[in-house]
Amino acid sequence: MFLRHLLITILIIILGQTPLVRPLENLAVVVVVPWQYTSRRLALKIRNELEFWRRVRELRHENWRLSETVRDLESQLTALKEVRRENEVLRDQLKIAQEEPPGRLILTHLIGHARGELKSELIIDRGSKSGLRRGLAVVYQNYLLGEIARVQDRRAVVRLTTDSAFRTTALDQDSPGRARGLVRGEFGTHLRLEKVLPNETISVGDVVITSGEDDKFPKGLILGRIRQVFAKETEVFKTAELEPPLEIEAIEEVFVLVP
Amino acid sequence: MIKYLILTLLTFFVVLLEGTLLTAIFPGPQTPSLLLVIMLAIIFAEYHEDAFFIALIGGLLKDLIALTPLGLSSLYLLLISKAVILSSRRAGSAIYIVLTFTFAASLILRILSALPWLTATDPRALFWGSVFDAVLILVVFPLCQNILQSVFGRRELKIA
Numbered sequence: 001m002f003l004r005h006l007l008i009t010i011l012i013i014i015l016g017q018t019p020l021v022r023p024l025e026n027l028a029v030v031v032v033v034p035w036q037y038t039s040r041r042l043a044l045k046i047r048n049e050l051e052f053w054r055r056v057r058e059l060r061h062e063n064w065r066l067s068e069t070v071r072d073l074e075s076q077l078t079a080l081k082e083v084r085r086e087n088e089v090l091r092d093q094l095k096i097a098q099e100e101p102p103g104r105l106i107l108t109h110l111i112g113h114a115r116g117e118l119k120s121e122l123i124i125d126r127g128s129k130s131g132l133r134r135g136l137a138v139v140y141q142n143y144l145l146g147e148i149a150r151v152q153d154r155r156a157v158v159r160l161t162t163d164s165a166f167r168t169t170a171l172d173q174d175s176p177g178r179a180r181g182l183v184r185g186e187f188g189t190h191l192r193l194e195k196v197l198p199n200e201t202i203s204v205g206d207v208v209i210t211s212g213e214d215d216k217f218p219k220g221l222i223l224g225r226i227r228q229v230f231a232k233e234t235e236v237f238k239t240a241e242l243e244p245p246l247e248i249e250a251i252e253e254v255f256v257l258v259p
Numbered sequence: 260m261i262k263y264l265i266l267t268l269l270t271f272f273v274v275l276l277e278g279t280l281l282t283a284i285f286p287g288p289q290t291p292s293l294l295l296v297i298m299l300a301i302i303f304a305e306y307h308e309d310a311f312f313i314a315l316i317g318g319l320l321k322d323l324i325a326l327t328p329l330g331l332s333s334l335y336l337l338l339i340s341k342a343v344i345l346s347s348r349r350a351g352s353a354i355y356i357v358l359t360f361t362f363a364a365s366l367i368l369r370i371l372s373a374l375p376w377l378t379a380t381d382p383r384a385l386f387w388g389s390v391f392d393a394v395l396i397l398v399v400f401p402l403c404q405n406i407l408q409s410v411f412g413r414r415e416l417k418i419a
Binding site: 001002005006008009010012013015016017021025028029032035036039040042043044046047050112113114123150152155157249 | 275276278279280281282283284307308311312314315318319320323324326327328329330331333337341
């Protein structure tokens with residue numbers, strides 16, 4: 001009995017490497033994906049409920065803190081609206097053309113995790129039939145969540161920025177000299193900013209964004225905020241640990257940026 | 260035939276539960292391996308043929324849902340189930356044997372599943388995930404045994 005099952009498994013592994021299995025795979029996906037999507041939505045509701053009861057004491061303080069932040073942001077927004085109006089007037093005066101927004105956004109839904117042990121890869125419900133291909137940026141608002149790592153006809157795997165295989169060039173937006181470095185994922189939990197020159201100033205709380213120098217992602221997508229800086233005299237470069245800006249488990253929809 | 264249909268449907272829901280609900284509630288590499296725990300519980304309840312079937316179907320469904328190479332999870336589960344069957348014949352089925360084998364099987368499966376990104380995986384998460392699975396089998400094993408005996412009949416041990 002064991003040998004029979006083992007032979008069937010080996011045959012499936014061999015056939016899985018050929019295109020013969022793809023129609024069966026696509027058919028199975030049509031059955032599986034709706035269940036996956038429904039199950040994930042239910043799971044998120046349960047998780048949010050459990051999270052609420054676990055954090056009920058912290059929520060009051062967080063509510064007050066967020067109200068303060070909203071008030072602060074509202075006042076900044078008012079000032080920025082004035083700046084934008086003046087910018088438009090100046091552009092009109094100097095006849096400077098508006099820059100075209102970089103590419104189009106494709107809405108996709110998160111339906112599960114790939115490669116169970118790592119939890120730094122997610123599955124979305126669009127694939128090559130929707131125009132997706134490897135290397136495209138996956139974003140949420142102005143935050144970079146990751147890149148497309150593998151594509152099937154109707155599904156794709158997103159490698160998150162916290163995955164150990166993720167790399168991109170970045171810059172510290174709040175640093176006086178706009179310090180440049182390389183960001184990579186670590187252990188599926190956080191990011192690390194490396195190769196920062198020793199004479200550059202980087203601080204806790206600084207926002208790190210993509211620099212666009214590696215031509216992988218557009219410039220200006222948020223990667224995270226610095227939570228710890230490491231500057232040892234024995235090492236040539238500075239490094240910093242970044243906190244991912246979003247909690248992935250709370251997100252249901254993301255966008256793929258197609259240039 | 261009906262038995263295998265029931266097992267296939269149950270395995271599908273277990274894999275779906277593990278891949279979505281448990282992943283959302285227990286994020287990170289320490290998510291319980293519900294499929295492995297149920298398979299081991301069935302092995303310790305002496306339903307070896309059914310365990311092989313669940314290993315094959317469950318592994319395929321897991322690969323389909325998680326986009327891993329088709330058949331790889333089935334291969335890992337089949338090899339682990341055979342190893343556990345052979346080892347438990349010699350060691351017996353005392354509670355500490357069940358816990359130890361579950362912990363070892365879970366750790367091996369987690370390490371195999373994490374290849375080739377093993378160096379990027381938090382080893383503490385692998386350890387605690389395996390401990391969680393060993394604790395989970397204390398609940399799942401009696402439950403599986405009762406359900407299987409009531410649905411498929413009591414399994415008689417062969418006496419040489």
